[in-house]
Amino acid sequence: MNEYGSVLRSLSDRLDLPQPARSRVLIEVAADLADLEAVYIDRGSTPEQAREQALERLDLSDEAIRELVRVHGSRLRRGLDRLGETGRRRGERLALVALLVFLVAGTRALLPSWGLLADAGRGLWVVSLVAIPGILLSITKGYALWGRDEYDPRKLRTGLDAILALGGLTAATGLTLWWFGLRTAAEASAQSPELGPAYLIAWLTSGSATVVVSFQLAILLGMLWLILAGRTARVERGEAEMLLIEELGQPKGGER
Amino acid sequence: MADRIVEPQELSRSANELLVMAALDRGAGHGYQLALDVEERSGGAFRFNHGTLYPILHRLEERGLVAGSWSDDSSGGRRRKSYALTENGRKHLVAEREAWREFFRRFWPMVEEDR
Numbered sequence: 001m002n003e004y005g006s007v008l009r010s011l012s013d014r015l016d017l018p019q020p021a022r023s024r025v026l027i028e029v030a031a032d033l034a035d036l037e038a039v040y041i042d043r044g045s046t047p048e049q050a051r052e053q054a055l056e057r058l059d060l061s062d063e064a065i066r067e068l069v070r071v072h073g074s075r076l077r078r079g080l081d082r083l084g085e086t087g088r089r090r091g092e093r094l095a096l097v098a099l100l101v102f103l104v105a106g107t108r109a110l111l112p113s114w115g116l117l118a119d120a121g122r123g124l125w126v127v128s129l130v131a132i133p134g135i136l137l138s139i140t141k142g143y144a145l146w147g148r149d150e151y152d153p154r155k156l157r158t159g160l161d162a163i164l165a166l167g168g169l170t171a172a173t174g175l176t177l178w179w180f181g182l183r184t185a186a187e188a189s190a191q192s193p194e195l196g197p198a199y200l201i202a203w204l205t206s207g208s209a210t211v212v213v214s215f216q217l218a219i220l221l222g223m224l225w226l227i228l229a230g231r232t233a234r235v236e237r238g239e240a241e242m243l244l245i246e247e248l249g250q251p252k253g254g255e256r
Numbered sequence: 257m258a259d260r261i262v263e264p265q266e267l268s269r270s271a272n273e274l275l276v277m278a279a280l281d282r283g284a285g286h287g288y289q290l291a292l293d294v295e296e297r298s299g300g301a302f303r304f305n306h307g308t309l310y311p312i313l314h315r316l317e318e319r320g321l322v323a324g325s326w327s328d329d330s331s332g333g334r335r336r337k338s339y340a341l342t343e344n345g346r347k348h349l350v351a352e353r354e355a356w357r358e359f360f361r362r363f364w365p366m367v368e369e370d371r
């Protein structure tokens with residue numbers, strides 16, 4: 001670790017900012033410290049003296065850190081910060097409950113009026129049961145990334161791939177229901193051959209609607225995963241770059 | 257424009273912003289160069305440490321008065337950020353200079369000794 005490594009590490013711990021804003025501040029500080037040291041050496045200071053003089057000028061107080069966080073934090077986060085920790089947690093829980101109610105009530109309201117959903121029948125509820133946790137998880141992750149400006153990659157990664165897995169499971173559930181419907185229709189047709197065409201038409205209608213809805217939900221979850229994974233990867237790159245700055249004090253390449 | 261004066265409760269923030277913008281008006285530069293420029297030109301009267309300077313620069317950048325740009329040092333590959341005034345920044349600087357002139361024009365008669 002170089003001579004500024006511990007200072008930069010301490011600064012990064014105090015900077016409660018999302019990536020890439022946090023690494024940008026650190027890169028700027030690291031470069032200015034190195035340049036300032038060079039200026040003092042040119043003016044006749046020894047390298048040790050120059051380093052001390054450069055560090056003396058750094059002096060990022062708590063107030064300065066707060067101001068930097070205020071400037072770089074998202075508008076949503078600034079608004080949430082004004083609510084305070086308790087108010088924010090209450091608001092988060094309330095928003096999640098409201099969202100769940102909205103999703104269930106919205107689906108229920110749409111069911112009779114929207115042909116595709118109505119045709120899917122009970123199959124819709126089964127695929128929804130698999131897909132809704134994925135949608136809720138995506139919303140929670142999205143809120144952590146853009147609302148709370150979370151920047152711990154481990155926390156962001158936790159459960160992220162479950163969104164993709166739930167998307168796959170939703171599609172698989174749709175296909176299974178489609179197959180199960182076909183089997184039921186075939187058995188019923190074997191028992192009452194005169195009603196065979198009616199059973200098959202019923203299966204075609206509800207089975208295909210279930211498959212279409214399940215694939216739509218799977219695609220939605222896949223897209224949500226893509227967006228969230230892309231943003232998380234960006235945060236991880238920023239964190240990795242920051243570690244390099246802390247280790248070497250020399251910001252090179254990477255996030256801009 | 258001449259009627260606007262600096263708000264007394266904003267004196268410190270406004271003075272710091274004006275010093276930084278005036279330094280940028282003399283030429284674009286990195287944060288540490290601006291701090292040294294202000295210190296040297298004021299004979300050491302105004303000394304910016306990074307704790308004061310970065311929030312000012314970043315706030316001005318957020319307001320679109322200053323533009324920050326990243327460049328790679330050709331020798332060491334080190335990335336550095338430099339700042340320059342934007343067109344809006346120049347207009348704001350003119351207005352702020354006028355506001356400070358107006359402030360002092362009204363301020364001195366209030367505090368000068370009666371003769």
